[in-house]
Amino acid sequence: MASIKDIAARTGLSLATISRVFNDSPKVSAKTRQKVLKVAAELHYVPNIGAAALRSGKSRVIGVLIPEINNHFFGEVVTGIEKKMKNWGYNIIISQTHESSDLELEMLESFMKLNVDGIIISTTKEPTDPTIFKKLKDKKVPVVFFDRLPPVHSHSSVILDDHEGGQIATQHLIDQGCKHIVHIAGDKNVSIFQQRQRGFEDALRLNNHPFDSHQIFELTTDTKSNKKLIQKLLTDHPDIDGFFAHGDYYALYVMDILKSLNVDIPNKIKIVGFGNTDFTDHLQPSLTTVDQNCHQMGQLTAETLMKHIESDEIIHSKQVLTPKLVVRDSSN
Amino acid sequence: MASIKDIAARTGLSLATISRVFNDSPKVSAKTRQKVLKVAAELHYVPNIGAAALRSGKSRVIGVLIPEINNHFFGEVVTGIEKKMKNWGYNIIISQTHESSDLELEMLESFMKLNVDGIIISTTKEPTDPTIFKKLKDKKVPVVFFDRLPPVHSHSSVILDDHEGGQIATQHLIDQGCKHIVHIAGDKNVSIFQQRQRGFEDALRLNNHPFDSHQIFELTTDTKSNKKLIQKLLTDHPDIDGFFAHGDYYALYVMDILKSLNVDIPNKIKIVGFGNTDFTDHLQPSLTTVDQNCHQMGQLTAETLMKHIESDEIIHSKQVLTPKLVVRDSSN
DNA sequence: TTGTAGGCGTTATCAT
DNA sequence: ATGATAACGCCTACAA
Numbered sequence: 001m002a003s004i005k006d007i008a009a010r011t012g013l014s015l016a017t018i019s020r021v022f023n024d025s026p027k028v029s030a031k032t033r034q035k036v037l038k039v040a041a042e043l044h045y046v047p048n049i050g051a052a053a054l055r056s057g058k059s060r061v062i063g064v065l066i067p068e069i070n071n072h073f074f075g076e077v078v079t080g081i082e083k084k085m086k087n088w089g090y091n092i093i094i095s096q097t098h099e100s101s102d103l104e105l106e107m108l109e110s111f112m113k114l115n116v117d118g119i120i121i122s123t124t125k126e127p128t129d130p131t132i133f134k135k136l137k138d139k140k141v142p143v144v145f146f147d148r149l150p151p152v153h154s155h156s157s158v159i160l161d162d163h164e165g166g167q168i169a170t171q172h173l174i175d176q177g178c179k180h181i182v183h184i185a186g187d188k189n190v191s192i193f194q195q196r197q198r199g200f201e202d203a204l205r206l207n208n209h210p211f212d213s214h215q216i217f218e219l220t221t222d223t224k225s226n227k228k229l230i231q232k233l234l235t236d237h238p239d240i241d242g243f244f245a246h247g248d249y250y251a252l253y254v255m256d257i258l259k260s261l262n263v264d265i266p267n268k269i270k271i272v273g274f275g276n277t278d279f280t281d282h283l284q285p286s287l288t289t290v291d292q293n294c295h296q297m298g299q300l301t302a303e304t305l306m307k308h309i310e311s312d313e314i315i316h317s318k319q320v321l322t323p324k325l326v327v328r329d330s331s332n
Numbered sequence: 333m334a335s336i337k338d339i340a341a342r343t344g345l346s347l348a349t350i351s352r353v354f355n356d357s358p359k360v361s362a363k364t365r366q367k368v369l370k371v372a373a374e375l376h377y378v379p380n381i382g383a384a385a386l387r388s389g390k391s392r393v394i395g396v397l398i399p400e401i402n403n404h405f406f407g408e409v410v411t412g413i414e415k416k417m418k419n420w421g422y423n424i425i426i427s428q429t430h431e432s433s434d435l436e437l438e439m440l441e442s443f444m445k446l447n448v449d450g451i452i453i454s455t456t457k458e459p460t461d462p463t464i465f466k467k468l469k470d471k472k473v474p475v476v477f478f479d480r481l482p483p484v485h486s487h488s489s490v491i492l493d494d495h496e497g498g499q500i501a502t503q504h505l506i507d508q509g510c511k512h513i514v515h516i517a518g519d520k521n522v523s524i525f526q527q528r529q530r531g532f533e534d535a536l537r538l539n540n541h542p543f544d545s546h547q548i549f550e551l552t553t554d555t556k557s558n559k560k561l562i563q564k565l566l567t568d569h570p571d572i573d574g575f576f577a578h579g580d581y582y583a584l585y586v587m588d589i590l591k592s593l594n595v596d597i598p599n600k601i602k603i604v605g606f607g608n609t610d611f612t613d614h615l616q617p618s619l620t621t622v623d624q625n626c627h628q629m630g631q632l633t634a635e636t637l638m639k640h641i642e643s644d645e646i647i648h649s650k651q652v653l654t655p656k657l658v659v660r661d662s663s664n
Numbered sequence: 665t666t667g668t669a670g671g672c673g674t675t676a677t678c679a680t
Numbered sequence: 681a682t683g684a685t686a687a688c689g690c691c692t693a694c695a696a
Contacts, residue, residue: 001471003673019675027681044467049445050382050391051673059382061446069426070407079403082428091442093425094401096414112425113381122683135376139333252614259616278684279611282584284591292498335689346667351691359665383689386672 002043010039021032022047044330053115062118062305063111064094065104067125067148072277073294074122077146080095081120082297088306090117101126108132118142118305125148125187143309146301148192158301158319162192165290166199169244169272172288174207176270176331178242182233184254186246196246196274219250226250230257241269242331248273248280248289255283257331270331285329293321334375342371354379371506378442385447392452394637395443397436399457399480404609405626406454409478411450420638422449427432433458440464443473446524450474455482457519474640480524488640490633490651494524494534497622497655498531501576503602503622506539508602508663510574514547515566516586518578528606529580552580562589573601574663580605580612580621587615587662602663617661625653 004018011018013032020028021036053059064081066074078094085092093114097104101124111119119141128150136143137154145157166183173181183200186193189299197216204211217233219226221241234240245251251273255265263269263286273280276291300319308314336350344352345364352360353368371377385391396413398406410426417424429436431521433456443451451473465485467476477489498515505513517531518525529548536543549565551558562585566572577583583605587597595601597617605612608623632651640646 001673005673015674016676016684017682019673020682023675029681032681044470046441046444046672048386048447050447050686051386052675054380054383054386054690055675057688068407069401070404075400075402075407079428089426091425091446093423095423096411098411109378112378114423115380115382138376213611249614252611256614256616279584282588283615284588286611301347312665328437333689337689347690348668348692349666351689352666355691361665366667380689383672386674386689387689387691389672 002040002045003048004045006043007036007039007045010043011035041051041077059115059116059117060089061091061093061114062120063107063114063116064092065097065107065111065121066094067097067099067117067122069094069096073147073275073292075158077122077293077298077301081302082263084299084302084306086108088302093190097124099124101128105132108136112136112139112141116141118309119145120144120146120305122148123145124148124187127151127189142305144301144305144308146297148190150206151191154316156304156319158190158297158304158321160292160321161320162195163199163202165274165292166196166246167203168199168323168325169196169274169290170200170203171207172325172327173242173244173270173272173331174203174209174256174264176242176274178270179209180215180240181209181242181244182217182229182237182240184219184243184245184247184250185218186219187249188261192247197270200244214296226253230254231261234258234261243269243271245271245273248275248277248287251287251289251330252279252283255287260310266329266331276326281328283330287329288331291326291327293322293323297321305314333487334372334377335380336377338375339368339371339377343367355575371503376397378566389447390551391447391449392421393423393425393448394452395439395446395448396424397429397439397443397451397453398426399429399431399454400429401426405479405607405624408626409454409630409633412627413634413651414630416634416638418630420634429456431456433460434462437464439450440468444468445469448473450476450641452476452478452637454478454480457521459483459521459613470591474637476637477634480522481658483523486648488636488649490629490636490653492524492624493630493652493654494527495531495534496527496577497606497624498576499535500531500655500657501606501622502532502535503539503572504657504659505576505602505604505663506535506541508598509573510602511541512547512569512572513574513576514539514549514569514572516549516562516575516577516582517578518551518582525578532576543637559589560583562586562661563593566593568589575603577603577605580607580609580619583619583621583662584611584615596659598663604657604663608658611659612658615662620663621658623656623658625655629653 005017008015021033095107104124135151143155149157185197243254251271273287273289276289280287280289340347353365427439436456452453460482475487481489517529575586583603603623605619608621612619612621
């Protein structure tokens, strides 16, 4: 494990000079720089950024905390974040909460122990203990939320206009001639799912469509019973001609059942999902869905965090991205 | 940012004693421990594990390097790794290579800079520069490969018996009466894909099935042209009655095209995929596939790495997990 | 059981 | 342009 000390010994230079070389300080002659780099290469020197972090108070590591790695949306956003951060010379460490607020707390504390320079979070479905966010504020760790955020907080955020997403999806179904649309709703604890539902309801209202409570269809966590419930819904209301699901997977449930009942999609019933998950394009028929602009969200989140890290004056911003409807065969 | 120094000042004890408390040293009286913990809580003390790492040479962080976070298989394995490692009190940091060997190199160096205690890798499709693995060996960083590994290396590994997977998938199709099966092959640079193909070929051989080169169908990276090529294959060989794809997504391609040609699945043509990706169960018909035992692989990989970290004697092991066929409607 | 002191690898502040 | 030195927060002989 060669250190700058070894390089100093071998070159006859001082520690300070070696350090300057690796920090791209302009105050070092080309000749010395050459010599240092040569010896460093010979010694297979690798800077110890832990030590640097200890001294400088900056770790150049930022923590990313998301509910689930194995989720198309989060994965894409993280990739966007990663890309930007790498350009800035930052490493990111990713942890998942698996939708547990206990784990969320644990991982955040773990981030703090690692002295991360900043934190990016998308919260769990379980309501988060608000004290943790206060703690983060006390510690003055820059924090940016994306997509999912706690009901009350005092940090910056980057979100999608989920209300708009729900509305354009529903409006599209209406434009395609649907008269009796059902919304497959998501978890009530998650604000973005609420927003999508409100978008749905508002679209119906704006078009003077009738609305009954059965048009908000709530799912359980059990796949099998979900399927049965949807099946019952269809027999109870045979004139249903459209579904807007809060997530692509749930759109898939519905498609699955409709296919097994030999219902013609899209001629008898049209379907729209949410998320533009990668499989949606491969389905038969391909699924109309709402694109969340994951990559852009990631980049924007990263940029926002960097602004907070670089400037001490704390200006909290709320940025809202606009979703985009991707029309495919399931509604056309 | 309270440190043990602050706690020492407040309690009137020495640094050493405080340190001992947080390292669960038995050599500290219950009374002192109580007092220290109390003051620590008041001061919102968070141990600086970076500093501890610098001093002790142990970071309690392990690096996980995978091609893509947003991939069902890798995501699940990582979750398995994470679970086990957390039990051992280790943090994991995840990075992705996006199948680029340059990035792979970069991330590994970044791991070394962070002084990780161990590294878990699944390599890229691009052949990796073998010097990096030598470097890791020189540095004595414990390394365990999973699933994808370099052709030549000297570390432990945990893999799936992909040959077996290819064989049972093919045998299943043969048992179901298929006479003319085509394999949708994967990237030639990836050993696991080669193995799946060999399993396919061996199954044909064992059953005395004829074999022609067109039965190995190679994909390009372009989705659209892939579809066209598969379409052509089907018109050139109208008696094809079975497909074994090296991955579920490619099985999906085939299903998609067959559906658009109104081919009866599974009565006319049967399909088997590989991976047991989450969407396979939701397709219509549901897709028969080979399960890779992701979670178990993750746990086993983690355990193997821990063994290497804890004992200095280096015993390289090669562990092979057995895949399992999941029979669904697409072949039944 | 507790304290003292040196050092892990780096950077920052002075000097020179 | 370069050097000397203290300090970051913690651990660990060794001493008491």
